Amino acid sequence: MAFLSATRMFSRQAFGSARGLATAATPPAVAAANMKRFQIYRWNPDHPAEKPHLQAYDIDLSKCGPMILDAILKIKNEVDPTLTFRRSCREGICGSCAMNIDGVNTLACLKRIEKDSKKDVKIYPLPHMYIVKDLVPDMTLFYKQYKSIQPYLQADKVPEDGKEHYQSKEDRLKLDGMYECILCACCSTSCPSYWWNQDAYLGPAVLMQAYRWIADSRDGKTAERLAQLENPFSLYRCHTIFNCSKACPKGLNPAKAISQLKAEMASR
Amino acid sequence: MGVGGPGVRRVTGLQRQIFHLYRRALVVVASKPPETRSSWYQFISHHFRHPSLGGGLRKQDVGAIEYYLRRGEKMLESYSQDGVKGQFFIQASPFQSQV
Numbered sequence: 001m002a003f004l005s006a007t008r009m010f011s012r013q014a015f016g017s018a019r020g021l022a023t024a025a026t027p028p029a030v031a032a033a034n035m036k037r038f039q040i041y042r043w044n045p046d047h048p049a050e051k052p053h054l055q056a057y058d059i060d061l062s063k064c065g066p067m068i069l070d071a072i073l074k075i076k077n078e079v080d081p082t083l084t085f086r087r088s089c090r091e092g093i094c095g096s097c098a099m100n101i102d103g104v105n106t107l108a109c110l111k112r113i114e115k116d117s118k119k120d121v122k123i124y125p126l127p128h129m130y131i132v133k134d135l136v137p138d139m140t141l142f143y144k145q146y147k148s149i150q151p152y153l154q155a156d157k158v159p160e161d162g163k164e165h166y167q168s169k170e171d172r173l174k175l176d177g178m179y180e181c182i183l184c185a186c187c188s189t190s191c192p193s194y195w196w197n198q199d200a201y202l203g204p205a206v207l208m209q210a211y212r213w214i215a216d217s218r219d220g221k222t223a224e225r226l227a228q229l230e231n232p233f234s235l236y237r238c239h240t241i242f243n244c245s246k247a248c249p250k251g252l253n254p255a256k257a258i259s260q261l262k263a264e265m266a267s268r
Numbered sequence: 269m270g271v272g273g274p275g276v277r278r279v280t281g282l283q284r285q286i287f288h289l290y291r292r293a294l295v296v297v298a299s300k301p302p303e304t305r306s307s308w309y310q311f312i313s314h315h316f317r318h319p320s321l322g323g324g325l326r327k328q329d330v331g332a333i334e335y336y337l338r339r340g341e342k343m344l345e346s347y348s349q350d351g352v353k354g355q356f357f358i359q360a361s362p363f364q365s366q367v
Contacts, residue, residue, distance in 0.1 A: 048332035049325060130338065 031062035036113065037120040038071060040083065045133055052131075054122070055080075061115055069097055069108040072123070072135075084134040092249065095184030099135050100124040105186035105247045126185060128195040142185050145202050149210040149228070156220030171217035177252055178212040181205060187244035187254050193237045200233035204244035204254035207235060211257040214264060226268050235261060282333060289340050290316060296348045304354035311355060315340065 035058050043052035057075045064074050069087055076083045086096040090109045097108040101123055113121065129137035159165050188194050188203030202210070214225050229235040235258070244254040279287070290312065297308040315336075316322040325332050346352070 045335065048335045049329040051331070 034061040034115060035059070036061050036071075036115075036118075038075065039120050039122045040072070040075075040135070041124045042083075042134055043131055044082075056120070061113060064113075066112050067109055068101055068111045068113055068121070068123070071113055071121075072108060084136055086136055093182060095182035098126060098184040098186050098189075098249075100127055100189075105190045105249075107184060107186070107249045110249055126189040128198070129185075129189055137185075137189075139185065141198060142183075142188065142203070142205070145206045146183065146209065149202070149206055149213070149225070150221075151209050151213060153213075153216065153219055154221040155218055165218040167217050174215045174217075175212060178208055178215070178257055180250055181208060181212075181252060182250060183209075184249065186247045186249055187252075190243040190247035191238075192241060192243070193239055197233060197237050201237035202234050204238070204258060207238070207261060208252070208254040208257040211261040211264075214261070223268070226265055229261070229265060235265065238262075282330065285337055286316075286333070289337060289344070293340075293344055296344060299348075301353055307355065315343075 038057045038059060039054040040057065041052060042055045044050065057079055059071050059074060061071075064070050067090075069090060072083065072085060073087070076085075085099070085108070087109065088094040088096040092107050092110040095107065098105065099108055101108065101111050102121060105126060108123075123135065125131055125135045126137045129139075132138050153165070155165055183205060185203075185205060187208075188205045191204055194201055194203040210225060210229065213219050214222050219225075238258050240255065240259070242255050245252070245256070248254065293312045294309075297305055297312065300308055314321065318324075322336055325336070347355075
């Protein structure tokens with residue numbers, strides 16, 4: 001008897017109109033499927049005689065992150081694990097995921113997917129570079145060119161207190177816009193002059209870094225650095241095409257640095 | 269561009285590049301220790317002649333030939349260093365991987 005009264009005490013009637021009780025759960029809203037086709041350049045070095053081709057993948061954008069890198073990671077995780085590309089930081093600071101997306105060289109982790117457009121997204125590796133596999137370019141020549149400009153401080157004087165090479169704020173400001181370069185190679189691989197003379201012309205990325213060290217007031221080897229560029233190819237293949245500044249995903253201006261470099265060369 | 273006479277096969281520029289790479293590889297092997305040289309010759313021959321690598325290419329696969337040439341140059345650069353004395357060359361039987 002006592003048991004029955006207890007159940008009635010806690011029943012719905014005792015509480016009136018279900019006050020205090022949870023309402024029946026409504027099912028969560030399912031986002032409408034928004035399919036987008038990605039055409040991705042594929043080439044396998046294990047079968048080098050097979051020509052490179054575009055492979056199409058359909059991705060539901062409502063179940064994918066906003067950036068192109070999210071989409072290709074989703075493809076690699078769920079659809080095709082053999083898709084090969086470089087990636088690291090996913091925030092646009094490492095420069096690993098540089099590729100040609102819809103004709104423009106950018107970082108895949110910074111390029112948003114156009115959700116409203118029905119057009120296919122075409123993803124190619126950086127143009128006019130030898131390919132290791134799929135979207136991975138061979139960057140060894142680019143790194144060799146960077147090494148050749150000696151991208152480190154060569155101060156001739158030991159500082160007076162033996163601790164720091166001092167630099168005024170105005171001198172430090174001259175380096176802004178050049179030190180932020182992440183060496184993604186988007187600018188160099190967008191330059192037609194670099195496409196045609198890759199072995200001899202240094203390219204906008206490396207030339208901007210060469211000027212970064214020339215403009216550094218702490219560096220003592222300015223004359224040697226300028227003398228290294230005194231030949232028809234290293235610097236003077238630049239014909240102010242300006243694709244480099246347009247392509248830079250970090251908003252830097254390699255073309256301006258090259259023009260300042262040419263001015264320095266003219267006045268040495 | 270010499271004319272050797274009738275019956276002399278004309279070598280294309282690409283073929284000449286392949287021959288030059290092979291010759292440079294042989295020159296490098298001559299500087300390796302004598303007891304390792306036979307395995308070095310096997311190694312080079314494998315990369316140029318085996319049907320899974322160089323031997324499986326046709327004359328038209330220019331892209332693939334150039335790819336193997338570039339790969340060969342890089343390998344030659346690393347193997348020509350003095351520290352590399354010998355290598356173990358194992359010819360495993362290939363198995364078909366399901367892709």
